[in-house]
Structure formats: C-alpha cells, structure tokens
Amino acid sequence: MNVRSQVSMVFHLDKCIGCHTCSIACKNIWTDRKGTDYMWWNNVETKPGTGFPTQWEDQDKYKGGWEKKNGSINLKSTDKKRIALNIFHNPHMPSMDDYYEPWTYDYQNLFTAKEGPDQPTAVPISKVTGEQINVESGPNWDDDLGGSPIYAANDPNLDGLSEDQKAQLQAIERLVFFYFPRICNHCLNPACVASCPSGALYKRGEDGIVLIDQKKCRAWRSCVSACPYKKTYFNWFTGKSEKCILCFPRVETGQAPACFHSCVGRIRYLGVLLYDADRIEEVCNLPDEELIEGHRSLILDPNDPEVIKAAKRNGIPDAVVDSAQQSPIYKFVIDWRIALPPHIEYRTMPMLYYVPPMSPVMSVRNEDTIEHVSDNLFHDIDEARIPMKFLANLFGGGHEAKVVYALRKQKAIRWYRRALTVGDVTMETAKQMLNEADCTVDEAEAIYRLTSLCTFEERFVIPPSHREEAIEMSQDPHERRQSTGFGFLAGPRRGL
Amino acid sequence: MVSAQHYFDQLMFGVAPYLALITFFLGTIQRYRAQAFSYSSLSSQFLENKRHFWGMVPLHYGILVVLGGHVVAFMFPREVLAWNGHPIRLYILEISALVFGLLTLLGLVMALVRRLVYRKIRTVTSLADIVLYALLLVQVGSGVYVAVMCSWGSSWFAASATPYLWSIVTLDPDISYVLAMPFAVKLHIVNAFLVIGFFPFTRLVHVLVIPNPYLWRKPQVVRWNRGPGSGA
Numbered sequence: 001m002n003v004r005s006q007v008s009m010v011f012h013l014d015k016c017i018g019c020h021t022c023s024i025a026c027k028n029i030w031t032d033r034k035g036t037d038y039m040w041w042n043n044v045e046t047k048p049g050t051g052f053p054t055q056w057e058d059q060d061k062y063k064g065g066w067e068k069k070n071g072s073i074n075l076k077s078t079d080k081k082r083i084a085l086n087i088f089h090n091p092h093m094p095s096m097d098d099y100y101e102p103w104t105y106d107y108q109n110l111f112t113a114k115e116g117p118d119q120p121t122a123v124p125i126s127k128v129t130g131e132q133i134n135v136e137s138g139p140n141w142d143d144d145l146g147g148s149p150i151y152a153a154n155d156p157n158l159d160g161l162s163e164d165q166k167a168q169l170q171a172i173e174r175l176v177f178f179y180f181p182r183i184c185n186h187c188l189n190p191a192c193v194a195s196c197p198s199g200a201l202y203k204r205g206e207d208g209i210v211l212i213d214q215k216k217c218r219a220w221r222s223c224v225s226a227c228p229y230k231k232t233y234f235n236w237f238t239g240k241s242e243k244c245i246l247c248f249p250r251v252e253t254g255q256a257p258a259c260f261h262s263c264v265g266r267i268r269y270l271g272v273l274l275y276d277a278d279r280i281e282e283v284c285n286l287p288d289e290e291l292i293e294g295h296r297s298l299i300l301d302p303n304d305p306e307v308i309k310a311a312k313r314n315g316i317p318d319a320v321v322d323s324a325q326q327s328p329i330y331k332f333v334i335d336w337r338i339a340l341p342p343h344i345e346y347r348t349m350p351m352l353y354y355v356p357p358m359s360p361v362m363s364v365r366n367e368d369t370i371e372h373v374s375d376n377l378f379h380d381i382d383e384a385r386i387p388m389k390f391l392a393n394l395f396g397g398g399h400e401a402k403v404v405y406a407l408r409k410q411k412a413i414r415w416y417r418r419a420l421t422v423g424d425v426t427m428e429t430a431k432q433m434l435n436e437a438d439c440t441v442d443e444a445e446a447i448y449r450l451t452s453l454c455t456f457e458e459r460f461v462i463p464p465s466h467r468e469e470a471i472e473m474s475q476d477p478h479e480r481r482q483s484t485g486f487g488f489l490a491g492p493r494r495g496l
Numbered sequence: 497m498v499s500a501q502h503y504f505d506q507l508m509f510g511v512a513p514y515l516a517l518i519t520f521f522l523g524t525i526q527r528y529r530a531q532a533f534s535y536s537s538l539s540s541q542f543l544e545n546k547r548h549f550w551g552m553v554p555l556h557y558g559i560l561v562v563l564g565g566h567v568v569a570f571m572f573p574r575e576v577l578a579w580n581g582h583p584i585r586l587y588i589l590e591i592s593a594l595v596f597g598l599l600t601l602l603g604l605v606m607a608l609v610r611r612l613v614y615r616k617i618r619t620v621t622s623l624a625d626i627v628l629y630a631l632l633l634v635q636v637g638s639g640v641y642v643a644v645m646c647s648w649g650s651s652w653f654a655a656s657a658t659p660y661l662w663s664i665v666t667l668d669p670d671i672s673y674v675l676a677m678p679f680a681v682k683l684h685i686v687n688a689f690l691v692i693g694f695f696p697f698t699r700l701v702h703v704l705v706i707p708n709p710y711l712w713r714k715p716q717v718v719r720w721n722r723g724p725g726s727g728a
Contacts, residue, residue, distance in 0.1 A: 093545065202717040221539055221541060236620065238533075
C-alpha cells in the first residue's frame with residue numbers, strides 16, 4: 001500500500017444555478033493576462049450543449065485521454081512512439097477557432113465620435129490582432145440552451161439516445177437543461193502529464209495538484225491534445241501551456257480556491273482523499289463497466305488503522321490524515337456513493353466528482369387533472385426529462401445503474417424531508433423510499449445537512465498548511481496580478 | 497604586399513566563425529540560466545491550424561535530413577567519398593540531398609507566407625523572427641543553388657569543406673580550402689556562421705531542448721516539495 005493524499009472535489013449539480021460567479025472569480029485572478037484572455041480554467045456549461053471548446057467530449061475528433069488496446073492503456077493522441085511524427089504539427093490540436101477569438105470594445109469611440117445622425121457605438125476589437133472583428137462565438141455562446149438546434153443537438157453525450165428521446169429534449173414544453181461547471185480534475189492518471197515531451201507537467205506529491213512548470217514548457221502542445229477534458233490551454237502569446245492550479249497559493253494558506261469560495265449556490269466541496277498509488281495502473285486497465293467501482297476502490301478509509309500506519313510511513317503529516325477523516329468528499333463518494341466521476345471512460349481517474357442533477361418533477365395527466373405522483377414512487381427518475389442514458393454518458397461511463405442509484409437516494413431524501421416539514425407525504429412512504437434507495441434515516445439526515453445547511457468549514461476541509469512545504473508563502477499573488485502570473489520576477493514575454 | 501581582400505577573407509572565414517561559436521555557446525547557456533522561461537518553440541499552431549502543416553512538416557523533416565547529411569560528411573569524409581566512388585550511388589545521394597533541400601525550402605516559404613498572410617500570426621511575429629526568416633532563406637536558398645549549380649557537392653564537401661571545418665574546430669583555421677570556392681558556396685558558409693551566431697537570440701533555441709528524457713521516463717511525473725516521500 002502506497003498511501004498518498006489528494007485534494008479532491010465534489011460539485012453538487014442539483015444546486016448549481018449557473019451564475020458563472022466561479023468563472024469570473026477565476027478569470028479576475030489568473031487569466032486576465034495577454035494570451036490567456038480566451039482561457040476559462042473554470043467554466044460553466046449548459047447541458048445538453050457542446051461545451052468549451054466546442055464538442056470537447058468528441059474524442060474521435062480531439063483524441064483526448066487514454067484508450068485500452070492490447071491489454072494496456074495508451075494515450076489516444078500522441079505517445080512516445082508517435083512523437084517524432086507529430087511534434088512538428090500536432091494533428092488533433094484544437095485551434096483558437098474551436099474556442100473563440102477574445103475581444104474587447106472600442107469604448108473610446110463613445111466619447112470621440114464626431115457628431116452625426118446615429119448614436120456612436122463601441123465596436124468589438126480583437127484582443128489578438130487589435131482589429132475590428134465580427135464576433136461569431138464566445139464563452140457560453142450556448143448558455144441556457146441558446147441556439148440549441150445547433151449546439152444542444154450536437155452534444156456528444158446524446159450518443160445512444162433514441163430519436164424520440166432526442167426530440168423530447170428539444171420539445172418546447174419539455175425542454176430541460178442543467179449546468180455543468182468544470183475545472184481541472186487533477187486526475188490520478190493525468191493524460192496531460194504523461195504526454196508532455198519536456199516533462200514540464202507534474203503532479204504534486206503532497207496534495208496531488210497538477211501543474212505545468214512554466215520554465216520547462218517548450219510549446220510542444222501535446223498536453224492540449226491529450227487532456228480529454230480540454231483543461232490545459234495554450235497561451236498563444238508566451239508560447240506556454242497553462243491550466244487550473246487549484247489556486248494552490250490559496251489552498252496552501254488554508255483558503256478555498258477562488259471558484260469554490262465564491263460559489264453562490266454553495267455547490268462545491270473540497271477535502272482530502274487518501275488513495276493507494278500502487279493500484280492506479282491496475283484500475284486504469286479495468287474494463288469500462290468496472291471503472292467507477294475500481295476508481296472508488298483506490299480510495300482508502302482514513303479511519304482504518306492500517307491505512308493510518310501506511311500514511312505515516314509515507315510521511316503524510318497527522319494533520320492531513322485528520323483532515324481526510326473530516327473530508328466531505330469521502331462522504332459523498334464512498335459513504336453515500338452519490339458523487340460520480342465525469343467521463344470515467346477516458347481513464348484519467350479524475351478527482352473531481354459530480355452529484356448528478358435531478359430533473360424537473362414530471363407530471364402525469366389524469367383526465368382533467370395533473371398529478372405529480374404515480375404508483376411508482378421513483379417515477380420521475382425512471383421517466384425523467386433528462387434521459388438517464390444522457391446522464392450515464394456523462395457520469396456513468398455509459399452505464400445507468402450508478403447514476404440511477406445517486407438520483408434515487410436524492411429523491412428519497414427529498415421526500416423524507418417533505419414528510420418531516422411539509423407533511424404531505426406520510427413518514428411511512430418516506431421511509432419506504434429511503435429503504436428502497438439504500439439509505440438510512442441517519443444517512444438521510446447527514447446528506448441533508450451537508451447539502452442544504454452546510455457551513456463554510458463543512459464544505460471546505462483544507463488540510464492545515466505546512467509552512468516548510470508551501471512554495472509561495474512569501475509572495476502575495478494579488479500583488480502581482482496581471483503582471484507576472486505565478487511566481488516570476490520578470491513579466492512573461494514571448495521569446496527573448 | 498597583403499591586399500585588403502586577404503584581410504577580408506581572414507575576417508570572414510578565419511575570425512567570424514569563432515565570434516559566432518563564442519556567441520552561440522555563451523548566449524544559449526546564459527539564456528538558459530537567466531531566461532529559462534523564454535526557451536520555447538513559440539508554436540503558432542493554435543492561431544492557425546491548417547496551413548501550419550504544409551509549412552512545418554516539410555521544413556522540419558527537410559532540415560533534419562539535410563543537416564544530418566552535413567554532419568555525416570563532416571564526421572566521415574572518407575566513407576562518403578568511398579560511397580560516391582560508384583556513380584549510381586553518387587546520383588542517389590545527390591538527388592536525395594536535393595529533394596530534401598527543396599523540401600526545406602518549400603516548408604520555409606510556406607511558413608513565411610503563412611506568417612505574412614494571417615493577421616493573427618503577424619501579431620506574434622517579432623523582429624528576431626523576421627531576421628531569422630531572412631537568414632534561413634539565404635541559407636537554404638544558397639544551399640539549393642549550390643546543390644544544383646555546383647555538381648557533386650557530396651564529394652567536394654568531404655574533400656574541401658570538411659578539412660576547413662575541422663581546421664576551425666582544431667583552432668588552426670586554414671582558409672585556403674574555401675578561397676577557391678564559388679561565391680554561392682562562400683555565401684553559404686558565411687551565412688551559416690551568421691545563423692549560428694544569431695541562434696541564441698531566436699526561437700531556434702528549441703532545438704537544444706528537444707524532448708529527450710520523454711522517451712525513457714515513466715508516463716507520470718510526481719514532484720515532492722519535501723523531498724521524495726519515504727517509501728513513496
């Protein structure tokens with residue numbers, strides 16, 4: 001057993017209101033420099049939708065992640081064998097057109113325009129060329145299903161849905177969508193790290209945060225292709241790749257990452273998981289349908305004396321083990337089993353989990369009345385507006401059982417709380433539902449507590465910083481905002 | 497009496513190579529030490545993805561083969577001459593050298609055109625890039641010209657250019673080998689040292705940091721701040 005600790009995350013999608021506050025918090029701190037303006041280390045996508053960059057989940061196009069071939073897993077894009085072939089021109093790299101050309105507006109024109117018959121306007125100006133551009137796409141171009149016949153209809157997760165189900169998703173009165181906030185998953189088997197010809201990308205041993213060494217990056221661009229979640233971005237100005245750093249200067253000082261801290265819906269949870277690094281390779285090689293269970297089996301019980309002993313042997317501080325015992329992530333993922341990894345079939349072992357969202361309550365037309373219940377207590381999951389297959393493609397590796405389990409539990413807890421507070425459901429029915437959803441009353445109370453009433457300290461259990469290990473203790477990132485990125489004394493430039 | 501021409505030749509073929517080499521070594525090392533961040537190929541593929549292929553692929557494969565040929569003739573002149581002893585083998589070598597030279601030239605021109613045509617690429621083009629393109633065009637252009645006009649270069653390179661280059665390396669420059677050469681060859685030599693001298697100030701430095709550990713390292717890289725975890 002080789003115990004390591006990983007700062008892990010849960011996003012509770014049923015609580016996400018799609019306000020994009022997280023994206024803005026991140027952008028204002030990290031990516032408002034030249035060359036990074038198009039990057040969204042944190043973004044919030046509308047699902048169904050094509051996401052950012054457009055159709056990033058289409059791995060036939062982008063070749064991200066790992067694929068299992070002849071008994072072992074290989075990078076889908078460029079690995080060692082193909083590096084000499086692909087290093088000069090990366091055949092699967094998204095270009096700026098797959099994201100968008102960043103722009104600002106010529107506000108000065110509002111003040112300096114000559115007097116004329118029309119109101120002066122602020123025309124869009126490209127932040128790359130400085131010339132006027134015709135804005136054709138942007139971040140969240142398909143927010144809230146905008147342009148859904150083009151965008152939502154081409155969501156790669158619609159694979160395997162019947163034509164009826166697809167048509168239903170578009171039907172005006174049954175329209176449904178949910179939000180899918182995304183940051184770097186800080187994977188256990190990161191494809192970006194494995195692909196880097198320079199070895200510039202690395203995973204921090206102490207907390208598992210995946211970073212890019214800016215001094216070693218040579219712009220070979222492999223990581224951009226290899227990351228199946230498209231969460232490494234190419235800085236077109238400095239010629240370096242950049243990615244989400246999980247606000248490590250904040251985490252090291254005991255603060256939640258900016259996107260977590262600013263989350264209005266309080267959907268984000270952060271905490272430590274202990275895992276067995278020796279078994280990663282074995283789990284990555286499991287067949288598709290066993291990946292979720294395998295991924296879970298990597299995570300070790302922080303209360304198990306054997307695990308604690310092994311953690312000590314590996315030099316993991318007691319405070320980190322304590323923190324792992326309090327971890328909200330462990331509860332969601334292991335105890336309650338309602339948080340699932342996104343696209344586990346990419347085999348990168350993401351350490352950001354999602355609690356799948358409930359669909360709007362389905363109603364049943366009964367002659368002249370519309371009723372909200374049927375004989376089947378879980379009918380609104382079985383006949384959900386969001387087809388289970390769609391959610392399963394996102395969070396179940398194509399298999400519905402795990403997603404259904406998570407949704408049934410959430411539904412049962414809702415009804416249990418309704419029995420308690422509203423009273424229109426009998427406690428007997430509620431308990432029957434809990435029972436069917438594999439949930440006890442205590443567990444229901446705990447989930448309710450951590451979902452609805454959670455305090456800041458309950459949501460973010462950040463291991464205490466170890467000053468002797470922290471890198472950027474002596475520097476205030478805010479002080480160097482917009483000028484030097486992270487940790488340089490000289491401003492980043494292009495070339496010499 | 498020693499003519500001005502004599503001094504000029506000494507300067508071009510006897511002194512300039514050393515200036516170039518000193519600049520090359522001091523420049524690249526100092527840049528790596530003080531400006532590690534600036535070591536990058538500065539790829540522009542992200543801004544334009546299609547024409548990029550038609551420039552970069554011929555340019556790189558072409559230059560790799562052509563430069564490799566120069567190095568082989570420099571290291572093993574006897575063997576090259578022996579190989580060329582048979583006309584068929586000489587033709588094969590000459591033709592393939594020319595083909596890869598033309599490939600390089602094609603790639604270079606395509607890359608330059610792309611850089612000029614696309615507005616986005618022009619905004620990330622620096623003065624150093626422009627100078628470098630000019631130098632490389634002269635270098636590859638003169639090389640292809642020499643390959644076509646001064647026949648059997650693979651043989652006379654081994655016989656004349658190799659001894660000259662070795663005389664530079666052994667710090668005993670003997671410029672008599674190059675004095676009799678045609679202007680195009682002289683231009684090719686002088687410009688080559690210009691490229692070497694200018695090398696540290698351009699994106700060419702990415703050649704020095706080609707990804708060699710990649711081929712034998714483990715897929716995953718883990719860094720510890722507190723030193724490798726004991727037993728980890």
